[in-house]
Amino acid sequence: MKIATWNVNSVRTRLAHVTAWLTASSADVLCLQETKVTDDLFPQAAFAEVGYRSYVYGQKSYNGVALLSRLPLDAVQMGFGAVLPESLVGDLDEQKRVITGVIAGIQVVNLYVPNGSSLDSDKYIYKLRWLKVLREYLQVLLAKSPSLLVCGDFNVALEDIDIHNPKGREKQVMATDAEREALSSVLELGLCDGFRKFTTEGGYFSWWDYRSGAFRRDAGWRIDHHYLTPDLYDRAISCVIDKEPRKLEQPSDHAPVIVEF
């Protein structure tokens, strides 16, 4: 069983890359982020042609998540509001960032965590607020499902070794203490980084800025993750970043990350 996460930065622009990658990788489930398309315009026919069902939760221009799966998913739910009361969710479901479904007893949660823009931004406050509600959301899911795989674009590098140059990271979005503490608090529910089961050293990245030849210089960040409950962590046999799609013409700025059981 292979489950992958990939921020594609527009599923329509990246359609050829994604269908080719699905065929080559034979992933069972692919979690997409930044689909940037409303559900009616999601290219599900193209994915059906290569053998995948689409479960979508999108919006115009921004954000948007989707699950692609070879087999039907059970209990697909969109947004925080599917499990949390309105009083906790507030306006957070206006941005489409959360979708979950069950495959082979594994509850897969696909997340697109807000970027946060910069430390003096309202978006940074929004990101921290979002991570607080994420903790509540996952707590409810964990009470019902012992096998949870929480993956996606977290827009947080938890350790300095996840950043090509961590100098000055305290003032950089994705690496501030407040963001790290907020994500750590989520993980304290009982989730472990699947990638770190197999790779303890630094220098492994999942995102490279389009600008300044960042990919050529391997000046990246590891911000796309698979967080696993202990049973799944034990069952994982590999977790890798596939840099190949990042080398193609007109790539996403993120690479897919794949965990296998």
Next chain:
DNA sequence: ATGGCAGTACTATACTGA
């Protein structure tokens, strides 16, 4: 170095991303 690059909506330039 406060740029640089890319996608979307719109149709020139603003907003967003990370």
